[in-house]
Amino acid sequence: MATIDLWVKDGYLSTPDGNSIYFWGFSASPDGRAQVPGPHLVVRQGEQVTVNLMNTLPLEPVSIVFPGQWPVSVDGRLARPQYDQAGNLVSFADHAPPDRGVISYTFTPERPGTFLYESGTHPHKQVPMGLYGALVVRPADYDPGDPAHKTAYGFGTDTEFDREYLLITGEIDPELNNAVGEGRPYPVPRFRPRYWTLNGRCAPDTMLPDRVPHLPHQPYGSMVMGQPGEKILIRLAGAGVDNHPVHPHGNHVRVVGADGRLLRGGTDLSGRRFTVLVGAGQTWDLVFSWTGLGFTPENPIPTVLPNRRNLGVGDAGWTMWSGSPYLGQKGDIPVGVVSFNEFGEYYFMLHAHEEHKITNWGEFPGGMMSMVAIYPSLSPAVGTLP
Ligand SMILES: [Cu+2]
Incomplete structure (x- = not known):
């Protein structure tokens, strides 16, 4: 049985262009800060989940x-919609009243997958204000210590993964x-x-690590990191009111699940996109795997190294050459070069393909954009959900 406590609070979000925006968010503790998205909820299929909601909005x-x-x-009966005295629908589910009201929800997830949770009260306002998050349901047989059972949808579903990331899309109209922060409609x-x-951040903040101190209300980064050939599970959730075409560069993705459903109905319905x-x-x-230009673990990219005189390093100002076109090769730095690609990693963009969305109030780059970084070697602790 899992018990999750969420407090509703307010705060101010930061954007990379220096803006500060009033918002509402969930917090995982009474002393914690409101955050966007709300805490990632990670539970197990078949396990009873109780979510206690404490509302501090006045x-x-x-x-x-x-x-x-x-x-x-x-309270042991189905959650039900709430109406005001005039009969207008206020909530899709029982709500916690303002000023320290409390409500508890209980459910038992029947299926593994990726799901949203969000405000059901005035959702046209409360969801864009930040009251949303994601629920990950592990399959009943999930075992992170066993590669065959470290899956999104259960043993034998061809959804094994080495690392996983959760990216939640959203939009903000700061005005x-x-x-709302000023008490207006x-x-x-x-x-x-x-x-x-x-994950509540705009690029380039999306590429910063989780829980950087200067973004106390936006704790989750969106940098996808892995090694060549690994299976990287990317869970995408659309929490806003708009649709967003999202893609990583470098390789296609294999779509294995949609709306918390395994894409398999007798036959394999997964596909590359x-x-x-x-x-x-x-x-x-x-599931994203970087395989590079004919990459296999045994077969490094068969490329003749260019003559150093033909490289754009040193006076040309180019500093991102590892000394080899192949991941992870390192060598002496040529005279005059002060910063190399020190971990030998490759970067690919991951972004919304409607390109006005990769701006911060009209300025490129920004917005719904991050990177996929492929490292020659990377700690197994990277790319795990709490
Ligand atoms: Cu692109």
């Missing part, structure tokens, strides 16, 4: 809905958020995002 009721989970119960027809986020459209409310499970 005026807004807040609830959580768990799309893909059924039944969700409150509307700040209006959130006029949905005027919603015009200026920031597009991965260049770009995945992350629809609002959707999730995808992708």
Whole structure:
């Protein structure tokens, strides 16, 4: 049985262009800060999950809905919609009243996969304000110590992975958020995002590690890191109201799951894609493997090293040459070069393919963009979910 406590709080998000934006978020502890996205919830198939919600907002009721989970119960009965005295729908589920109200939800995930959780109260406002997160359900036979059982969907489903990442897309209209911070309404027809986020951050902050001190409300990075040939599971979740075509460069992805469903119905329905459209409310499970130009573990890229005189290093100002076209080769630095690609890694962009979304309030680069970094060797601790 898993018990998860979430506090609803407010705070200010940071963007790389120096903006500060009022938001609402979930926090994992009474003393913790609100965060976007909310804490990653990682549970196991068949395990009963109780989520206790404490609402510290002074005026807004807040609830959580768990799309893909059924039944969700409150006080031993089904969670049910809430209406105000005039009969208007307020919440899709029982809510925690404002000013320290509390509510508990209980459910038992029947299927493994990637799911969202988000506010079900005034969701047109509360979700873009930041009240969203992701729920990862491990298969019942999940065992991270056994490669055959370290899977997204269970033994024998061809979803084994070496590392995993969770990237949640979102959008922010700072004017509307700040209006809420000043006690004004959130006029949905005027919603015009200026920031597009991965895990609540805009590029280049997306590439920073988890829990960097200067982003206390945006604890999760989006840098995908692995080694050649590894199976890197990328879980994508669309928490905002827009659809985003997302893709990594370098290699196609293999799509193995959609909306918490294994893409297999008697036959293998997984497929390779260049770009995945992350629809609002959707999730995808992708396996990415970097195989390079004919890379196999035994067969390094058969390339003749260029003469050093033909390299753009030194006075030309180019500093990202490892001394070899092959990953991980290291050597002496030529005279005049001060910074090499010190770990011998390769970088590929990962981004939204609607390119106005890779800006921060109109300035490129930014927004919904990160990198995939392939290292010659990398600690097994990198690319694990809590
Ligand atoms: Cu691209």
